[in-house]
Amino acid sequence: MNLQAYLVVAAALVSVGLFGALTQQSIVMLMMGLELLLNGVILGAAAFWYFLAPAGTEGQVLIVIVVTAMAIEMAAGFAVTTAIYRAKRIDMTDDAAELRG
Amino acid sequence: MITLALFVVLAATAIVAGALVFRVDSMARATFLLLLSFLAVAGLVLMTGLQYLGVVIVLMMVIEMVVMAVFMIMYMMNPAGLMTMTMFHNTRGAVAIAATVFVALAAGALVVDWPVRGGVPAPDLTMALGESLMSGQMLTMMTLGVTLFATIVGSVVLATGRGRYDRLGDDLGAAESDDRDRGGVGR
Amino acid sequence: MNVALPLGWAVLLPVLLLAVAWAAVAADVVVAGRAAGRPVPWTTAAALPGREALRLLVGQRRRAVAGDELLRGVGGAVLPIAALLAAAVLPLGLRPVADLGVGIVWFNAMEVFAWAAVWLVGWGANSTMSLIGGYRFVAQGLGWELPHMFALITAAIGAQSLRVSDVVAAQQGLWFVVIMPVAFVAFLLSVAAMAFWGPFGAPVGRDLAGGAAAELGGVDRLVVLTGRWLLLVAAAAMAVPLFLGGGHGPWLPAWAWVLVKTLAVLAALVGLRHRIPTIRMERWTEFSLVVLTPATIAQALVVTLVVLGEGGV
Numbered sequence: 110m111n112l113q114a115y116l117v118v119a120a121a122l123v124s125v126g127l128f129g130a131l132t133q134q135s136i137v138m139l140m141m142g143l144e145l146l147l148n149g150v151i152l153g154a155a156a157f158w159y160f161l162a163p164a165g166t167e168g169q170v171l172i173v174i175v176v177t178a179m180a181i182e183m184a185a186g187f188a189v190t191t192a193i194y195r196a197k198r199i200d201m202t203d204d205a206a207e208l209r210g
Numbered sequence: 211m212i213t214l215a216l217f218v219v220l221a222a223t224a225i226v227a228g229a230l231v232f233r234v235d236s237m238a239r240a241t242f243l244l245l246l247s248f249l250a251v252a253g254l255v256l257m258t259g260l261q262y263l264g265v266v267i268v269l270m271m272v273i274e275m276v277v278m279a280v281f282m283i284m285y286m287m288n289p290a291g292l293m294t295m296t297m298f299h300n301t302r303g304a305v306a307i308a309a310t311v312f313v314a315l316a317a318g319a320l321v322v323d324w325p326v327r328g329g330v331p332a333p334d335l336t337m338a339l340g341e342s343l344m345s346g347q348m349l350t351m352m353t354l355g356v357t358l359f360a361t362i363v364g365s366v367v368l369a370t371g372r373g374r375y376d377r378l379g380d381d382l383g384a385a386e387s388d389d390r391d392r393g394g395v396g397r
Numbered sequence: 398m399n400v401a402l403p404l405g406w407a408v409l410l411p412v413l414l415l416a417v418a419w420a421a422v423a424a425d426v427v428v429a430g431r432a433a434g435r436p437v438p439w440t441t442a443a444a445l446p447g448r449e450a451l452r453l454l455v456g457q458r459r460r461a462v463a464g465d466e467l468l469r470g471v472g473g474a475v476l477p478i479a480a481l482l483a484a485a486v487l488p489l490g491l492r493p494v495a496d497l498g499v500g501i502v503w504f505n506a507m508e509v510f511a512w513a514a515v516w517l518v519g520w521g522a523n524s525t526m527s528l529i530g531g532y533r534f535v536a537q538g539l540g541w542e543l544p545h546m547f548a549l550i551t552a553a554i555g556a557q558s559l560r561v562s563d564v565v566a567a568q569q570g571l572w573f574v575v576i577m578p579v580a581f582v583a584f585l586l587s588v589a590a591m592a593f594w595g596p597f598g599a600p601v602g603r604d605l606a607g608g609a610a611a612e613l614g615g616v617d618r619l620v621v622l623t624g625r626w627l628l629l630v631a632a633a634a635m636a637v638p639l640f641l642g643g644g645h646g647p648w649l650p651a652w653a654w655v656l657v658k659t660l661a662v663l664a665a666l667v668g669l670r671h672r673i674p675t676i677r678m679e680r681w682t683e684f685s686l687v688v689l690t691p692a693t694i695a696q697a698l699v700v701t702l703v704v705l706g707e708g709g710v
Contacts, residue, residue, distance in 0.1 A: 116319030118221040124312035129232045131304035134297045159258035164329025166342035177354045181361045188365035200285040262499045269506035276512045393683030
């Protein structure tokens with residue numbers, strides 16, 4: 110096993126997640142794409158830690174940060190979804206376009 | 211050899227399950243395929259020796275995905291996928307962007323001349339992480355803590371439909387709160 | 398230091414858990430009979446788990462129209478597997494089958510698979526009652542998971558280690574239940590809650606015609622009910638190394654103490670079960686978030702101060 114193999118897998122997860130986040134019309138499915146994207150970031154961080162700088166703890170701390178970011182993304186995302194739905198019965202990204210420039 | 215086989219199986223599971231998330235019609239299946247992808251990545255993280263973080267990812271993602279399933283069912287018009295319908299927009303553009311990103315990232319991973327491995331892992335990685343978070347990375351830890359707390363407050367404010375004025379009246383002076391469901395503490 | 402048992406014990410572990418679960422079911426039948434005013438003889442009760450298992454084994458399975466059989470099957474199978482994996486870090490005596498450095502976190506991670514399992518079983522049946530049962534479990538889970546985690550962490554703080562065998566070793570002199578009673582009580586509550594059992598049985602409640610398990614028949618039902626009892630036994634047995642001194646005790650060998658203490662915890666749970674009514678979700682959620690969670694945090698703080706005062710870390 111080497112760094113390149115891990116990073117290619119991580120890249121695949123990031124791009125699949127990006128695809129999902131860009132294409133999904135449903136807000137909750139969009140968030141699943143974002144989660145998958147961050148999943149790839151976790152894998153990348155673990156790989157960088159293990160194969161480049163295992164003596165330090167920065168890689169581990171980065172994983173802690175990403176995992177926290179996922180939790181925050183979920184909580185804030187669903188709170189916003191709930192607020193939009195409560196106000197306007199909107200559950201699709203295309204309908205929530207007030208901020209379009 | 212076993213390591214290689216394990217890596218291939220976990221990596222394939224992570225990617226295939228991740229891709230299937232956007233192919234299946236049933237929201238329950240989509241959510242638990244995403245969980246499968248997370249579990250496979252947790253396995254890959256465990257393979258690098260990060261016991262604590264690997265197990266924490268499992269712990270967190272199981273709960274997170276079950277909660278996610280609840281919201282998925284709540285906010286989808288077709289949660290069980292019993293009707294076939296497509297919920298995509300701008301598929302072609304997204305494929306192009308995602309493919310470009312993958313090629314760029316993978317090329318970067320393969321082409322860059324990575325430095326040689328410096329040092330060896332600490333004997334107790336969990337202890338090393340804890341000591342780091344409680345000393346050198348204390349600022350990171352505190353920022354995460356405050357951000358999480360802000361998220362809790364912000365999510366509740368955004369998500370709740372009724373505030374304390376609805377419960378206790380305009381001057382907050384009601385003797386008994388006006389709740390549809392009475393809680394267990396008797397406020 | 399790693400003190401895991403030889404690998405053969407991994408085969409024996411399910412047998413041990415099943416045997417204890419058998420005893421717990423039999424005791425539960427006796428207590429239930431007495432509570433209902435129709436005492437069941439010991440001999441009948443002791444044979445009942447086996448008879449019931451056989452009846453379910455040959456019984457007809459049930460399939461709902463347009464149900465998600467795959468997810469329901471996965472959910473049912475996950476329940477016993479999660480219980481067994483959680484029990485892998487359980488010291489049988491002073492040594493567990495798998496002496497992981499992060500044993501306490503491992504136990505926690507395996508036992509939360511019950512969340513996914515119960516919800517999937519409830520969802521897969523394509524039945525309203527089942528699905529409501531699944532949702533009830535998630536609602537309860539949000540209530541017990543935080544106090545449960547703080548209780549686990551408190552034991553880890555007391556021992557200054559996440560390794561279960563270290564937690565046992567730290568209780569050579571004083572059982573942790575003495576310095577962390579609140580954590581112990583919170584843990585016992587969450588034991589019953591994670592097995593959706595007794596006062597926390599609302600997810601499979603009679604008011605829902607069986608809730609998450611309403612549409613289960615035959616071997617499906619057997620797997621889920623067995624998994625539920627295994628989870629209860631594994632979690633109750635975990636209270637022994639965490640709070641009740643593990644295998645430490647006079648006269649008897651370590652394994653015997655673990656067995657005696659585990660049976661005592663289970664006896665307390667079974668005995669209390671028929672004295673407490675099923676608790677409703679909204680009551681339990683508010684109580685656990687407003688009372689239990691702060692109490693367990695305060696408990697963790699107190700134990701931390703004790704550990705620091707004794708010159709720990």
